[in-house]
Amino acid sequence: MNTVTMKFGGTSVGSEGAIRNLVGIIQEASTHQRVVVVVSAMSGVTDMLIESVRMAAKGDKWEYTNLSAKLKDKHETVINHMIKPGKDREQLLVAIHKLLAQHIELCQAIQVLGDVTPRIMDAVVSLGERLSSPMIAAILRQNGVNAQAIDASKFLITDDTFQSAHPNWDASQANVDANLVPLLDNGVVPVITGFIGGTRDGVYTTLGRGGSDFSGAIFAALVKSDEVIIWTDVDGVMTTDPRIDPRAKVLPYLSYTEVGEMAFYGAKVLHPKTVQPVINLGIPIYVRNTFNPTHPGTRIGKEQHPSEGIIKAVTSIRNISMLTVSGSGMLGVPGIAGRAFLATAKAGASILMISQASSEQSFCYTVTDNQADVVKQAVEMELAQEIAQNNVDGITLTKDIVILTVVGAGMRGTPGVAGRVFTVMGNNTINVLAIAQGSSECSISFIIPESDIKRAVIALHELALSANGH
Numbered sequence: 001m002n003t004v005t006m007k008f009g010g011t012s013v014g015s016e017g018a019i020r021n022l023v024g025i026i027q028e029a030s031t032h033q034r035v036v037v038v039v040s041a042m043s044g045v046t047d048m049l050i051e052s053v054r055m056a057a058k059g060d061k062w063e064y065t066n067l068s069a070k071l072k073d074k075h076e077t078v079i080n081h082m083i084k085p086g087k088d089r090e091q092l093l094v095a096i097h098k099l100l101a102q103h104i105e106l107c108q109a110i111q112v113l114g115d116v117t118p119r120i121m122d123a124v125v126s127l128g129e130r131l132s133s134p135m136i137a138a139i140l141r142q143n144g145v146n147a148q149a150i151d152a153s154k155f156l157i158t159d160d161t162f163q164s165a166h167p168n169w170d171a172s173q174a175n176v177d178a179n180l181v182p183l184l185d186n187g188v189v190p191v192i193t194g195f196i197g198g199t200r201d202g203v204y205t206t207l208g209r210g211g212s213d214f215s216g217a218i219f220a221a222l223v224k225s226d227e228v229i230i231w232t233d234v235d236g237v238m239t240t241d242p243r244i245d246p247r248a249k250v251l252p253y254l255s256y257t258e259v260g261e262m263a264f265y266g267a268k269v270l271h272p273k274t275v276q277p278v279i280n281l282g283i284p285i286y287v288r289n290t291f292n293p294t295h296p297g298t299r300i301g302k303e304q305h306p307s308e309g310i311i312k313a314v315t316s317i318r319n320i321s322m323l324t325v326s327g328s329g330m331l332g333v334p335g336i337a338g339r340a341f342l343a344t345a346k347a348g349a350s351i352l353m354i355s356q357a358s359s360e361q362s363f364c365y366t367v368t369d370n371q372a373d374v375v376k377q378a379v380e381m382e383l384a385q386e387i388a389q390n391n392v393d394g395i396t397l398t399k400d401i402v403i404l405t406v407v408g409a410g411m412r413g414t415p416g417v418a419g420r421v422f423t424v425m426g427n428n429t430i431n432v433l434a435i436a437q438g439s440s441e442c443s444i445s446f447i448i449p450e451s452d453i454k455r456a457v458i459a460l461h462e463l464a465l466s467a468n469g470h
């Protein structure tokens with residue numbers, strides 16, 4: 001029998017209407033396939049939990065208690081409307097109250113400490129999915145589906161990089177084979193908490209914001225699913241963020257590499273790591289709309305299908321700063337870039353894009369705004385000697401910039417793509433500060449001033465729309 005893994009995002013479990021659609025989708029699918037369900041927290045819940053931590057660290061008991069009460073109300077309203085009075089409902093309410101009592105206890109501990117560690121942060125934010133999964137499982141049972149809530153921390157074993165944990169594949173596979181596959185064989189529909197995992201010692205970890213997509217793909221790989229469906233609130237992966245340009249169109253097909261680049265360079269619709277677990281197994285991913293379930297959505301697979309116009313989609317990342325390291329004395333001095341990147345990594349920042357002029361007299365790279373000052377200091381310290389000797393003139397920081405990326409298979413091998421993009425930028429008087437081509441041959445990124453973002457996305461999106469024949 002076919003196995004399908006279905007991940008439902010925050011909005012897809014965020015209202016009674018959405019949950020009714022979810023129930024219909026799972027009822028239908030479970031008549032003829034094995035179904036694994038992965039759920040996010042209800043929309044807004046993770047943000048509320050993070051806010052409660054902030055309030056607790058500030059000592060604002062009134063605010064975090066208030067937020068906890070709002071979380072209780074949000075879940076109870078759905079439960080009372082969607083589950084008949086009876087044992088299942090009572091047990092569920094007890095479980096929910098227990099989790100919310102833990103929330104208050106954790107906030108109290110943070111208040112006492114006056115500080116929050118990444119480990120405590122994960123204990124708190126994991127509550128969102130731990131609240132939604134038993135609720136969705138109970139609603140499914142109410143509607144005739146043999147569903148069972150599953151806490152992912154018992155199956156998905158990770159390292160202890162709190163807030164962005166990495167899966168331990170072998171340990172997770174062993175757990176899934178021993179305890180999850182037998183459930184599927186018995187006709188159970190597991191409703192697994194997305195976003196969270198656990199260390200070998202049973203401590204909660206999370207995979208990073210938006211990480212439920214990654215969870216969906218991880219479980220799909222572990223149970224050897226035939227497909228993964230990411231159910232969300234748009235019809236599929238689109239030519240650009242529909243909130244920036246409402247003309248955005250759904251792309252019927254994308255390769256893993258294309259969608260990986262889009263996600264890495266800012267398309268929020270999928271977590272950047274989503275393709276990793278399934279790429280080698282060749283498991284197709286579909287992105288579909290819970291609110292419009294008859295739409296076929298986007299299929300994501302192995303084959304590259306270059307489009308005639310090459311540019312398929314445009315994405316952007318905001319809140320970026322660019323560091324430029326320059327100096328005529330750098331010419332031929334080996335290792336300066338390497339040392340700068342290492343110092344950047346040691347400062348805890350990841351680099352999104354690198355660009356080097358062929359003269360080797362300067363190179364630039366980007367980090368997020370909130371890390372920029374720390375990184376600049378770290379690199380200045382690392383290169384202090386070269387700066388003192390005037391081999392490096394210094395490090396300049398340019399704030400208020402964005403990374404704009406055009407994505408499409410076959411980009412690097414096709415002459416003129418960058419030129420075409422530059423022409424569009426020039427015609428719209430947008431100043432391109434740097435350019436870099438993705439190693440995947442699927443993307444080209446540009447750094448432009450933040451103030452130009454909307455004009456640039458709209459202008460480049462026109463290229464994508466015409467290229468896709470819309």
Ligand code: ADP
Nearest residue numbers: 009010011232233236237238240241267268269
């Ligand atoms: P979920 O809660 O289901 O995980 P997200 O809010 O994380 O949903 O992601 C879906 C949202 O991503 C859409 O509502 C849309 O606004 C945004 N988005 C950004 N870029 C794109 C894109 N290229 N295609 C589709 N959606 C996009």
Ligand code: ASP
Nearest residue numbers: 040046195209210211212
């Ligand atoms: N609930 C988590 C978040 O909001 C994970 C997810 O929704 O994918 O980041």
Ligand code: MG
Nearest residue numbers: 009210268269
């Ligand atoms: Mg998401």
